[in-house]
Amino acid sequence: MQVYRLILSTIILLSAGMISKAQQANKIHLLNTFHIKSEGGWDYIAVQPNSNKLYVSHGNQVNILDKTTGDSLGIIPNTTGVHGIEFIPSLNKGYTSNGRLNNVTVFDLKTNAILSQIATGTNPDAIFYDEFSKKIITCNGRSNDLSIIDPVTEKVVATIAVGGKPETLVSNNRGKVFVNIEDKNEIEVIDITKNIVEKHWSLLPGESPTGLAYDATTKRLFAGCGDNKLLVIINAENGSIVDKLPIGAGCDGVGYDAVQKLIYTSNGEGTMTVVKEISKDKFVVAATITTKKSARTLAVDE
Incomplete structure (x- = not known):
């Protein structure tokens, strides 16, 4: 994902609570607009589970907002070129992927204090916590690989080459991770127990x-x-x-x-x-x- 763009849910909050049928989807409506007064481009946003905190990647920092009012709740500083934000509430840790620093920042979910930084591949973009393997994974857009991080030791335990630009990933929570490869028009299936690419699925057209x-x-x-x-x-x-x-x-x-x-x-x-x-x-x-x-x-x- 490119850093310099706007973010949908940062500027727009939409309500879908009343939707039950396809024909009712036009009842989704704008609830609020939040303006963030600081410099920099934008990428991912994320809601911390079971909290009122909305995290916004914003150039060289992450802005933290009250998701209801839009009030500022703090920042995570020194995350130059930040792309994504992820959370492990059981460890009281949050993580940011910093594209221009080639690392991940680890921060305290309660105090926002920076705890450490973990070196990754080049230009870490999307970041994801896989519940099945208990690993943090970054999609590294320029080194064309994934960094697999143990959040307990805060060490990279594996690097998986994917042969193209990994963009976003999800998990089936049964040992398989699926990764969009933007420049190959495909999804790669990763066996996260073996840290290998198992399959390539074309998305064409x-x-x-x-x-x-x-x-x-x-x-x-x-x-x-x-x-x-x-x-x-x-x-x-x-x-x-x-x-x-x-x-x-x-x-x-x-x-x-x-x-x-x-x-x-x-x-x-x-x-x-x-x-x-x-x-x-x-x-x-x-x-x-x-x-x-x-x-x-x-x-x-x-």
Whole structure:
């Protein structure tokens, strides 16, 4: 993900609480707009589980907001080129992937104090905690690999070459991690117990996959392909393409609401596409919501 862009949920909070059917998706509406008065570009945002904290990657720091009021709750400083934020509440630790520093910052979730920094591959972008393996994983955009970090020892325990630019990743929490490879138009399946690439699945006709989400119940992957405005839906058990749906241009983020069975794509053109999951193999575009120009990433607050 490129750092210099706006973020959907930083500037826009959307309500979907009343959605139960595809035809009701047009009731999603704008709740609030938060303005952040500091310098720098934008990338991922993240909601800390079981808290009121919204974390916003913002140039050389992470801004922490009250997710209801937008009030500032502090910053995580010295995270130059920050992309993503991840949390392990059981360890009281948060993590940021710092693209220009080639490292991960570890911080205290209660005090925001920086605890340490962990060297990674080049330009760590997306960052993810895999509950199954109990590892932090970074997608390193320039070294074309993944850094596997033990959060207890705070050491890189493995590096997995992926042969292309890894963009986003999700897990099935059963030992498999799925990674969008942006410049190869594919998803790679990683065996996280062996730290190896197990399979390559083509996303064509989808091009330049960025955002990725997963439905653990139906075992379906949702890959946003920004270059040709497609959401590609993949069977996560065999790699077959289940469906392809039109979305807005410039998608960089995909989110999934398991309760409402809705998939969201944030599109840089200034829209959010809402897709309703009717069944594991049937999907419909339910709504297109106006957001802001260049709002390309998003987070779902479960």
